[in-house]
Amino acid sequence: MYIFPLIKRWFEIPIHHKTLFWGFVRNEIKGRFAGSMGGFLWSLLTPLANLLIYVFVFSIIFKIRMKPMETGTDSFVVYFLTGLLPWTAFSEALSSATDTLLSRANLITKVAFPLEILPLSGVIVPFLLNGLGFGMFLAYLMFKGYFHMAWMWLPLVVITHMVFTLGMVCLIGSLSVFLRDIKQFIGTALSLWFFLTPIIYPLSMVPEKLQWVIKINPMYPFIELYHQVLLHHFISFTMLAYAIVLTLCCFVGSVIFFERSKYAFADVL
């Protein structure tokens, strides 16, 4: 089968082209904060501001109360952050995905290099930046006594989540070379998607009749897994299996699409 070498190639590239890969990652990070004095601090301040807004609206005005039986915590902030940080990594990766190839038109048409590096670094960067905040959040959770053996599932959840994101980025990235409209569309789609994912509310608050809307959302299992592992201290293997199958389908499909279309990039750009 030709699909396996194809997938293997994606995981080998960061190793075989180490210098190039980390060069791109560094490029991306430095480019993001270029000229700003706050620099790295902004990647912490932005989610913090978001957090404050949502806490104010939902916890203080709407007075959402967490039921520890369902969510594993009675703190809205803890529940919210558990979902928000992984979501931010995902949504940042996706919203910059439209530019991963388009903004490098010059490079793609002039230099022959493994194009897979572009979506790969486009995923690593938001995960690294948000990982910083996530690490601090984990430390806070530990301090509050949330630590549990179930946390050992966390790396698996993060990796699955990353591979899923990579699949999406690579699909959106290559599609937007041909359909420039995606760039306009993705922002709106992401904000809609955010509210359809149980991040600011637990699934139990959704009327039972409408819960299927949330459940068909492909981000739902990932966010739920974070909630389960970090707060509930258990893992539902059906959920994990669902997430893995979803990831595989998304990734393999996108990789095939990317492979088919990558030779046309230089012609279209």
Place this chain on the structure above:
Amino acid sequence: MHLNAIEAHNLTKNYQVYLKPFDRLKEAVLRKPCHDLVEALSDVSFEVPEGGTLGIIGENGAGKSTLLKILAGTARPTSGRMVKRGRIAALLELGSGFHPEFSGRQNIYLNAALLGLKEKEIRDREEAIIAFSELEHAIDRPVKTYSSGMYVRLAFSIATSVDPQILIIDEALSVGDQRFQQKCVDRMMNFRKANKTLIICTHSMYMINELCSRTLWLKNGRLCGYGKTSSVVSSYLTYLEEDVPGSVNTPSAPAESHMPDILIGEVHLLDEENKSMTHIHQFQTLVVQVKTRRVGPPIKGHLAVGFGFSDDVQVFETTTKMSGMDPIIFSGEQTIELVIPSIPILGGNYRIRVRVGDEHAMREIDRMTHGPFVIESDHPEIGMMWMPHSWKTP
């Protein structure tokens, strides 16, 4: 047995041009063609042996860039086949991978990695790259503060230090100062000596003549001429001259000639002590030394030396015939010198065009453009010549 570094068989490249982006979608959905087909390259075949040098010439839009993209591997031919042997480094655009916010040193790492080097290899070459680019003082500054010349110097240093088996260069040397250009040419010469394959695409016939053993001429995407540089270049120049309507140019070179009857080998600019010069002062003595070669029985001919901004704008040209001399008898290797005791040309960049013609100075046998070189002047006047003058004011 010699292997070919590059073999191209019937390369064809078509571009689908969509008038509106919507047409692309319409075509994909309805499966009805909604595009215009543009044939950028059609049925081009050639081969470059290992250690060979190939020049690519042609007018704008002739398909040169498309061919280079296919050679470099960024574009795929629509049909046809290409075989490449060895690591290729392509300079289709200098510094296309540079990140403006990064320092020159960091860009060396990223750019060399783009061209396929490993971390350790880059570290080993870092010093050599910096030394060649002569940017020691600025290497840790962000490249956005570089001048375009510095940019080019860094990019060229990186690309050539990758040490590829095949180097592809597109019009890369049209920027940068003359001294650095010379350095680049020298480096490419060394490349050739090291039995590496070189492919150059340029409008500078001088560079093609200097560096390439074979040349490929593209016209409207088709192969119009392919073979020994001297013959392809001369027929290309003839074509260009014929193509310009009402051109009042000098007699054109014969198209059929393969090897010119008389070959202009080298042109040197010397001072009165026979020392080679690149910078010339106005009113200095200038000796234009021309080396010629004649293979075969002796033949009579005349030599012309002209100064100009380019091939079109001449400042001054003289021939041995105009000076009332008998035809020169060319035989074997010879040296001819034109002595100008005091050169009155004002400061600027000039080229020297040397031509050799038949005994009636009617038919051009060979030509060579030398330069550019610089004339430095202490006079502030404007124009091409300094004329002796005086003022009488009321």
